[in-house]
Amino acid sequence: MNTIDDNDRNHLRYAEYVLGVLDADERAAVAREIAAHDEAAVAVGLWQRHLAPLAADIPAQTPPREVWDRIIHTLQMDTPVAPRERGSLWNNLRLWQWIGIGASAIAAACVVVVVTQPKPQQQAVSAGVMVSSIKQDNGVAGWTATMDLQRKQIVVVPATPSPIAANRSTELWLIPAGQKPISVGVFTNDATTTLALSPALLAQLGPSAVLAVSVEPPGGSPTGQPTGPVIGKGAIAGAPANATGRQAAAT
């Protein structure tokens, strides 16, 4: 009898994955290999090119119109970005959306926070504030995250987040340049959430790091690394020096 060597065995698993005969656990194992090893990804890609043409033998069927409508709705392509309710300045979504326009707006925004909320702790805060507008893949800002280095907390305010499945959680990650994501915590997709920043996280905050949001099982990733799709990313911008200077002048 001919024997199947290890190389063949691996290739068989990739072929079986593409063909679709593996059970859920085996599929997940191969999916992890694809993510971790280029060799696996290349082998799977080759089998996809080999086998995908078979789909030509399946008769086409026109889907009902509603499917397209639901796609457009899910991607929020059917509604302009709507302003949300007004609240306190800290929770004022229009402000956060506006901050998301670009880093150039941040200096002014910090001054607004300082000037209009003249509480002592707020003044101390603004020198150590970092902001990130987390954009979704559809190009729309999903959330604005404000990191308060003095209070060691991060406030995540929804802008226009795409809905997620009811049995899923959104998890926030800090990704320092060239490093693995660090979990910041699970937050509510569509409500303001405040999370504590650990010393380890505070040490990594900076313009070279990015924030990312992934969809995870309820309660967050079981592995400590993102397991679901990443649905948003944002660069971190610090409050420019002149904002700090003007804040000092304003007090």
Added chain:
Amino acid sequence: MSVTSADEHDELNRLLLQTAQNDRKAFTRLYERTSSRLFGICMRMLADRREAEEVLQEAFVSVWQRSGSFAPGKASALTWLVTLTRNKAIDRLRQRGEVRLDGAAAMENLVDQADGPSTQAEQNQQYLRLRECLDELEPQQRQSVREAFFSGATYNELAERTKVPLGTMKSWIRRSLLQLRACLGT
């Protein structure tokens, strides 16, 4: 065929690349050009209209979100779309965790037709080559590979449907895959 294979291949690649640039018109056109084929796949695999609609919807939401990862040098747009849709459908089948035994009738209609109903201008070269290689397999083995691809069923489910021992089904398909690899090359 209304368009040549090469033209359609290029058009779909272009539309997917434009979609990656957040071009909504290209995304709409891509849906118009491919949704029937992809919905056919969903219907065949899930055998449930409501679920097939949901999976098609999920698939196209992902197309918009993940189109940036499409690399035309690695695969054609159609291969990319078919793969994404089948993966969504297979995930749904595994979540469902139930065996559908009503695939047998559909199998009769689809398996080993003299000429595949390839009315669409699919990447013809690759398709014809795959068919040639499939034709070299033993009929039972060829049938198993095709049914596996069309249904997204696990080894267990295929064995149960075909009423052969699990080991036999695994051996049929594994041998077929090794033979296909040799025939198709790398």
